[in-house]
Amino acid sequence: MRFHVAQLLKEGIGATRSYEVHEADVVVTDDGSRSLVEGTLGLLRTKSGILARAILRLHYPEVCSRCLTPIEVPLELHIEEEYQPTVDVLTGTASPRPEDPSAFLIDEHHVLDLIEAVRQYRVLAAPMQPLCRPDCAGLCPVCGQNLNESPCACPRDEYDPRWSALAKLAQGESRDG
Numbered sequence: 001m002r003f004h005v006a007q008l009l010k011e012g013i014g015a016t017r018s019y020e021v022h023e024a025d026v027v028v029t030d031d032g033s034r035s036l037v038e039g040t041l042g043l044l045r046t047k048s049g050i051l052a053r054a055i056l057r058l059h060y061p062e063v064c065s066r067c068l069t070p071i072e073v074p075l076e077l078h079i080e081e082e083y084q085p086t087v088d089v090l091t092g093t094a095s096p097r098p099e100d101p102s103a104f105l106i107d108e109h110h111v112l113d114l115i116e117a118v119r120q121y122r123v124l125a126a127p128m129q130p131l132c133r134p135d136c137a138g139l140c141p142v143c144g145q146n147l148n149e150s151p152c153a154c155p156r157d158e159y160d161p162r163w164s165a166l167a168k169l170a171q172g173e174s175r176d177g
């Protein structure tokens, strides 16, 4: 996820680069699990730094929020961030720190590293409750049987849909009153 941008920094505003991204074993989550990251990256020299625009696809390991089966969650990230240089590429002197402390930085060796942006965008894009499939039946709350595999013998509190209609009516009345 590291791109050497010294030459691009030396070129004028509006200079561009484009890359195909195909990196295995990228650590994308806090627990250190690894992912294949693929897609495209465009870099644009701006007045103050480099604008990075990437469309990246990755799969990262999760567990289904209902049945706890290990799954891979596919994500497509659309990254757009401006990276600020920490060292002036022509003079070698330190550049002024950006006002925004969370700004993405190009390091002192003129390397732009996308990984932190990938991690942050992944957190934002990740589903809160990942599912192994949309209709996952989950685990029996009594015996823990995975109900996708087979039903269990535990008694069910049968839910009568007529009651839910009544409950809706009651709610509507209390709201109107």
Ligand SMILES: [Zn+2]
Binding pocket: 064, 065, 066, 067, 068, 069, 131, 132, 133, 136, 137, 138
């Ligand atoms: Zn599931």
Ligand SMILES: [Zn+2]
Binding pocket: 140, 141, 142, 143, 144, 145, 152, 153, 154
């Ligand atoms: Zn059960």
